[in-house]
Amino acid sequence: MNRKKTVLIDGTGMLEEVYYALPDNCVKGIRNVVVRIIEEKQTDYIAAAFGNFNKDGIAAEDLKKKQELLKEALADLKIPVFEEEGARSLDLICSLAKNCEKEEKDVSVLTGNETFLMAVNEHVTVLIPGLGEEGVKLINWSADRVKAEFGLEPEQLKEVFSLERGAGIGRKTACRLLIQYGSLKTLYGRKEELESDQVRKALTEYEQQVNKEADSLCMKTDYNLRLDESKTIAESEIAEIMDMDFEPAGFPEEGEEISSSGWIKKEVTDLSDAEAVFARCATGASVGLQLAGTDKKISALALCFSKEECWCLIPQGDLTSEYLKEKTEEIIRQAEEITVLDLKSQLPFLNLNGEKTVFDASIAAYLIDPLKSSYEYNDLANDYLSLSLPSKTELLGKRTITQALEENRSQAVNCICSMAYVSFLCGNILRDELKKTDMEQLFYDIEMPLVYSLFSMEETGIRVERDRLKEYGDRLKIRIKETELKIYEQTGETFNINSPKQLGEILFEKLKLPGGKKTKTGFSTAADVLEKLAPDFPVIELILDYRQLTKLNSTYADGLAAYIGSDERIHGTFNQTITATGRISSTEPNLQNIPIRMELGREIRKVFVPQEGCVFVDADYSQIELRVLAHMSKDARLIGAYQQAEDIHAITASEVFHVPLLEVTALQRRNAKAVNFGIVYGISSFGLSEGLSITRKEASEYIEKYFETYPGVKAFLDKLVAEAKETGYALSMFGRRRPVPELKSSNFMQRSFGERVAMNSPIQGTAADIIKIAMIRVDSALKRQGLKSRIVLQVHDELLIEARLEELDQVKKLLVEEMKSAARLAVPLEVDANVGESWFDAK
CATH class of the missing domain: 1.10.150.20 (5' to 3' exonuclease, C-terminal subdomain)
Structure with missing residues (x-):
């Protein structure tokens, strides 16, 4: 007998999932998924259930409104809706699924709530939406998929979720513990055996919360809910559904979107409308501003100067990129307060030299809490506004705003407007926090001027000689092969040196070297273990050399080539908001972490050379x-x-x-x-x-x-x-x-x-602040004196300048003087400065 197929829609769970990915079009998005399921004849029966939301505040209120809209949309599709006072959609769906199974129906639960994975079995699967490159896609969770992903039976996931939500234990760790001990009861009975102090502490401290979560995850299946056997989906209904034009009441007019927190985003592409917006942005106003673009051309400008609305101006026709640039600079000159996120990323589109302080909310938030991993608009909204907004990644994936404007305009507008809106609302909050924490001077005198110096350094870039880089790579490959053969010769066996398991077996089982630390996956071959053995065992020294050589090869010899631009220079990124201590870090590529354990590692600096008519001047602080x-x-x-x-x-x-x-x-x-x-x-x-x-x-x-x-x-x-x-x-x-x-x-x-x-x-x-001050002073002095020489690199306590030959003496004197006078200490700041035809020669 063929089992009938049934789709049960968890309306509440779907809304909570899709809301944050598509905040303004979540109802439409869910409806489109449901229509696709019906159109593709994936089911014979379909129904939906709704319950209470697990949210509070503005988001909960907005979700309730969206829920009513979704019920309307499903009613229009002739889909029955189940609700019970005070009941969770989880329990209603599970009750429906249980009765469908009794009636020999196969059930697919459409939900955004992964809790349902606990209910998966031979005849119940779960469909959960995920964001793919082409938008929302459905991931089908069968019992086999659950076992493959978690290593556990579906019913065991209750205990995984309890540990994760109650004790804050990571999912992989929770799964590993349940695989090892079989149940929460056994795990708690044997928790003293655990190697991890952190996990043991979490289990002890949060035992009550874990048990509470376990209780809340129990699924009720005793609601007397059944599908009407006569209501299968007919061909005529499919055709009728496809002809329907769905636009529920409350959807905004074209060019205007209502955000999840009630503020309005308006898209502007007409010159006269843009002029009206700029006219409203009166002199003296406080403005949240965000720019996006490419090749120094603006592709979108978001402006916010009220709590109710935000504008996104997009060049089109008479509304040109040049016009937006001119008006943006005018606003910055006239406004009382300008707040942006990540000012450095917007400087390519503006002619600013720090003459007017633009407040960078990301840097302010970093100073206030340097331990966070991200200072994006959604982080600031959550931390300072109690507002939950979808992140840039959730909205755009890996695309830039400029790319997304072509592919998903609504999401791009949503993203850049969110940036300007959060900047506007957070600006004064962050200014007050800097004042309370006595970090105003640090922010205004060091961090903000540094933005312009780092931007100048990134724009200038550093020249790399491709032929030298290739030759360096060839030498490395020869050394790698030679070292590899020596290791095989001394161990008496050919094996994969990069495999910790194989290496551990060779060193500690075959050669029986002392100090072997056995782990669950084999012997540890971590650097600290090997370095202790290196003085006594030449083969260990070779292995450490091999690791350095292969890292040099992959990261620098091969890796650097990908970053060389058409001007034969690398334009890296220097970050202000990464380290907790205030040090600058570099990425794409990281030039601050070149291995110097061996001479060949230091020689990578030979590929960095000044342009014709210049030399490098390198200066670093002595024992700062x-x-x-x-x-x-x-x-x-x-x-x-x-x-x-x-x-x-x-x-x-x-x-x-x-x-x-x-x-x-x-x-x-x-x-x-x-x-x-x-x-x-x-x-x-x-x-x-x-x-x-x-x-x-x-x-x-x-x-x-x-x-x-x-x-x-x-x-x-x-x-x-x-x-x-x-x-x-x-x-x-x-x-x-x-x-x-x-x-x-x-x-x-x-x-x-x-x-x-x-x-x-x-x-x-x-020490980090002193080098930042020195960098600002040197950069400023070079420009103030009209010199063409520029800073091209900053590495910890070191500054590298590409100096014109005719400016060399002046630059060297200026560099040393500015670095020495960056701070007044009870002891002198000493600076070592050298000149060379490459970074290696100047170091």
Whole structure:
């Protein structure tokens, strides 16, 4: 007997899922999916159920309105709708599905709620929408798919979801635990066996919430709901459905969309309408602004200067990109406050040199909380406005706004308007937060001017000689092959060196090297394990070399070529909002992480060359973090050593080891250097012993002697930890805050990490701010003096300038002077500057 097919629509679950991907057209989107199912004759019966939403506030109210619209749309399609007072759609659907199974029907549940995966069996599947390249697509979850994805039976997912939602345990970890222990009851009974302190703590601390989630995930199937056997979908009804023109009441007129939070987005493509918008943007107004474009041409301008509406102006006909550029610059000159997101990305479309401060909300949010991973408009909306908005990725996928304007105009308009709207509403909130946290000066004097310097550096780029890069790559490949053969020769076997499993077996089973750490997947071959063995076993040194060589080859020899532009230069991206300490980072490509363990690694710098008629001038600070430590700790002996311009490591060795300065050995100096820099990073005796290959007792004695030598440093570091415990954050000399939540952890390792952060963040943060100030000053001086030389690279404490030959002396003098005077410390800032025909030569 052929089983009849039935689709049950979880109206509430679908709305909650699609709402955030298609906030303004979610009803239409769901209706289109349902029509497609009917049109393609995927079902004999169809019904829908609705329940309560799991949301509060503005979003919940809007969802309720959308739910009524969806019910209307389904009624028009002659689809029966089931509701029960106070009932969840989950329970109504499960009751319907149970009775359909009894009547020998195969059921597909159309939902956005993955909780339904628990109900999957031989005759019940779940259809969940996902975003594909061409819009919404349905993913069909069968019992086999659930098992393949989770490694568990569908009914076991209740316990996975309970751990995930109740204890915050990641899904992969939760699945692994359930696969290993079989049930929550067994897991809790044997939780003391768990290796992970974090998981064990979460299980203990959130046991009540886990049980509560487990109870809430129990599905009721006792509602007496049945489908009308006579209401199968007829051919005539399919034809009728396809002829229907659905446009429920409340949908906006063309060119105007009502957002999920009630504000209106208006698209403008006519010049006269654009002029009216600009006229409304009166002098002195506060404006949220966002630009998008490509090749320095504006493709969209979003403006917001009220809580009710936002405009998106798109060049078309007489409304040109040039006109929008001119009017945008005029607004920036006249407005009282301009707030944007990611100002640097918009500078290609404007002629701005920092003469008027444009407030970058992303950077402000980063200063206020530097531990977050993202500062996009949806993050700011959630954090400061209690507003839930779909992210750029949810709306556009990997497309830019300019690309999306061609492919999905509505989504692109939604995205850029959301940026301007959030900027407008968050601007003053963030300004107040900067004031409360005493970071206004840091923001206005360092971070905002830096935006323009980084943009200038990105625009200039750095030249790469393709032939040298190819030759470098060829040399690397030869060295890789040679090293590979030496490893095979010393191990007596050919194997995959890149396979940790195979490598572990060769080293610790076949060669029986000491120190093997067995894990669930085999022996650990992590760098820290191998580095301990390297001094005694030449094959380990070869393996470490092999890893460095292959990384150099893939990341730099092969990787850099992809970034070389038509002008033979790499225009990388420099990021201000990535690191918690305030350091600048670089991506596409990352030029701040070149391996320098071996000479061949350092030689990658030879491929970076100045353009004709120029040379490179490279300058970096000498021991800037130690100098910052001396200044901030006010330790008289450390300050005195630097003021005498003596070898700080030799002096430390002399004091710590109680030997005359002239009798300090190279080994003693090396050990003292490790202690000097280790103190900056809050190094422990264990860390120092590992680094110097000495006993922990010896390492403890080194550190104790260091603090006896520089008592002011010890007092200072202790004070930093105490203050961070009291305030919850560490503070740099320039007011940069770094929250240290780990200090309140009940986990000893986490607290120890927090103490190290509290000690090193003020020092690292201050050093980062000094190089930023230096960069701003150098960039400004070059332009102010009318020089053509430009900064092309910043790497930690180093600045690289492409200097015109005729400007060389002036540039070198300017560079050193500006870097030295970037901050006034109790000790001098020393700068080493060199000139060369390549970055390697100048370094």
